[in-house]
Amino acid sequence: MRWPGAxxxxxxxxxxxxxGIWWAMIAVVVVGSLLPALLLPDLPEGSDKIExxxxxxxxxxxxxxxxxxRRALIAAxxxxxxxxxxxxxxxxxxxxxxxxxxxxxxxxxxGVLLGMATALTPARDALVxxxxx
Numbered sequence: 021m022r023w024p025g026a027x028x029x030x031x032x033x034x035x036x037x038x039x040g041i042w043w044a045m046i047a048v049v050v051v052g053s054l055l056p057a058l059l060l061p062d063l064p065e066g067s068d069k070i071e072x073x074x075x076x077x078x079x080x081x082x083x084x085x086x087x088x089x090r091r092a093l094i095a096a097x098x099x100x101x102x103x104x105x106x107x108x109x110x111x112x113x114x115x116x117x118x119x120x121x122x123x124x125x126x127x128x129x130x131g132v133l134l135g136m137a138t139a140l141t142p143a144r145d146a147l148v149x150x151x152x153x
Contacts, residue, residue: 086147
């Protein structure tokens with residue numbers, strides 16, 4: 021069985037490990053975003069936007085670490101933006117304690133852009149260097 025994205029990864033010794041970690045990170049974000057609000061800690065008003073920005077920046081930054089091609093990075097970015105919007109819709113339709121907030125989707129998208137920008141830095145291959153040790 022081929023993992024989604026397996027053909028577009030960087031030259032890792034064990035690409036499935038890093039793809040699996042990326043998908044697990046996505047699963048944590050999805051589950052955390054759909055948990056009942058009663059189970060979540062109280063945060064200062066508006067601070068959740070920083071949480072959204074950082075969460076999606078980390079997901080996109082990990083995609084930069086995992087995927088080798090521009091096409092794969094664009095696909096990952098579009099997927100993450102769609103995921104962020106989809107989660108907001110799901111919060112409205114599938115939960116009774118969460119509500120859709122378009123500003124959360126904006127923060128998610130900004131986070132994706134921020135994380136993808138790491139592709140322009142020398143740190144873009146940090147995981148490959150670590151994996152080759």
